[in-house]
Amino acid sequence: MPDFIKDNHLFHNPVEFALSKIGGTYKMPILWRLKDKKWRFSELQRSLAHTSDRMLSKALKELLADGFITKEVFAEVPPRVEYSITERGLKSVAIIDSLRQYGFELMREYDINQQ
Amino acid sequence: MPDFIKDNHLFHNPVEFALSKIGGTYKMPILWRLKDKKWRFSELQRSLAHTSDRMLSKALKELLADGFITKEVFAEVPPRVEYSITERGLKSVAIIDSLRQYGFELMREYDINQQ
DNA sequence: GGGCATACTTACATCTTTGTTAGTTACTTA
DNA sequence: TAAGTAACTAACAAAGATGTAAGTATGCCC
Numbered sequence: 001m002p003d004f005i006k007d008n009h010l011f012h013n014p015v016e017f018a019l020s021k022i023g024g025t026y027k028m029p030i031l032w033r034l035k036d037k038k039w040r041f042s043e044l045q046r047s048l049a050h051t052s053d054r055m056l057s058k059a060l061k062e063l064l065a066d067g068f069i070t071k072e073v074f075a076e077v078p079p080r081v082e083y084s085i086t087e088r089g090l091k092s093v094a095i096i097d098s099l100r101q102y103g104f105e106l107m108r109e110y111d112i113n114q115q
Numbered sequence: 116m117p118d119f120i121k122d123n124h125l126f127h128n129p130v131e132f133a134l135s136k137i138g139g140t141y142k143m144p145i146l147w148r149l150k151d152k153k154w155r156f157s158e159l160q161r162s163l164a165h166t167s168d169r170m171l172s173k174a175l176k177e178l179l180a181d182g183f184i185t186k187e188v189f190a191e192v193p194p195r196v197e198y199s200i201t202e203r204g205l206k207s208v209a210i211i212d213s214l215r216q217y218g219f220e221l222m223r224e225y226d227i228n229q230q
Numbered sequence: 231g232g233g234c235a236t237a238c239t240t241a242c243a244t245c246t247t248t249g250t251t252a253g254t255t256a257c258t259t260a
Numbered sequence: 261t262a263a264g265t266a267a268c269t270a271a272c273a274a275a276g277a278t279g280t281a282a283g284t285a286t287g288c289c290c
Contacts, residue, residue, distance in 0.1 A: 004229050012165070014218025015143050015211065021221060023138075025248075028130050041267055050127070052249060057268060077257040078266035088224070095210075095217045096130065102210045103129025106136060109203070114119050140278075156237055167279065172238060192287040193236035 018095075021066055026051060026059035028096045034069060034085040035093045041081050068092060133210075136181055141166060141174035143211050149184060149200040150208045156196050183207060 003012050011017045022028055029048055033039055039047075045056055060083060063069045068089035074080040085093075107114065118127050126132045137143055144163055148154055154162075160171055175198060178184045183204035189195040200208070222229065 002229060004227055006225065006227055013144060013215070014222055015214045016140070016218075017227070018214055018218035018221055019138075023134075025131070029128060042265095045267095053268065054250085054270090055248065058248095073267095076266090077255085078264085079255085079268080081267065091220070092217070095213050098210050098213050099130045099133055100128070102207070103131075103133035105206070106133055107129055110121065112119055112121055112132070114117060157235095160237095168238065169240090169280085170278065173278095188237095191236090192285085193234085194238080194286085196237065 022068070022092050022096070024059065026055055027063060027068075028099070030056075030059055030063065030083075031068060031085065031089055031092055032096055032100075034083060034089065038072075038082045038084045041083070044083070063089070137183070137207050137211070139174065141170055142178060142183075143214070145171075145174055145178065145198075146183060146200065146204055146207055147211055147215075149198060149204065153187075153197040153199045156198070159198070178204070 003010060005011070006017070009020070011020070022031065026048065030044060033044060033047060041056070041060070044060075045051060045053070048056065060069065060071070064071060066088075067086055070084050070086055072082045072084070074082075118125055120126070121132070124135070126135070137146065141163065145159060148159060148162060156171070156175070159175075160166060160168070163171065175184065175186070179186060181203075182201055185199050185201055187197045187199070189197075
């Protein structure tokens with residue numbers, strides 16, 4: 001696997017590239033929530049406890065730019081914005097699910113019992 | 116999914132936990148290489164170009180402590196150390212493979228053609 | 231004796247990601 | 261008139277991950 005450059009960033013393998021798109025603390029949790037319905041900014045924020053406006057906004061902006069989600073802005077006051085998942089986003093949900101299952105499996109091995 | 120603490124570190128979901136074990140720049144590339152044979156430190160280093168002693172050593176030490184790999188030290192000079200994958204490590208190779216496939220898929224969508 | 235080889239470790243610098251605080255817009259309700 | 265609300269952004273601080281340079285042990289070869 002030779003290295004490659006995309007958007008001025010050097011990657012060494014496909015996993016690195018994939019995680020540059022859906023990795024980080026917030027993106028998978030967001031995609032996971034959007035998989036079956038639209039969510040408003042504030043709903044995501046409440047659901048993703050411990051997440052600041054800034055971080056949520058940043059993650060949403062990148063997912064949007066990368067075509068994993070779309071947003072719909074309503075001309076209301078106070079504003080209403082709804083986020084939905086795209087085809088590309090839906091494809092990512094499959095590996096998020098594998099990673100999730102794998103995480104649960106590891107948690108069991110480490111005797112962490114949650115849910 | 117409620118939060119949980121393990122080894123003095125707060126986690127919010129199973130994916131975060133899984134990636135705390137096999138995430139980062141080096142761990143998956145290492146596990147991927149060890150999946151079918153033993154590798155020496157210096158072989159890994161040569162194969163994982165751009166990787167300093169320090170980073171390789173750190174990643175190997177953590178994978179070892181977490182039971183994903185084992186090491187065998189030979190009493191020779193200069194030293195020889197061989198790393199092998201464990202059962203737990205082998206299980207991780209399955210999701211690494213999914214992530215890899217997914218990465219290639221994304222690369223195709225972004226018109227990156229490599230291998 | 232000096233240099234080479236391997237598998238490390240230590241100290242420190244830098245870069246990237248995440249967190250915190252405060253501000254903005256514009257209408258609605260008390 | 262003042263406060264409240266939703267969805268942001270900007271400036272800055274802190275934390276975490278990664279990179280760089282140098283050093284260690286031991287024996288072999290020249």
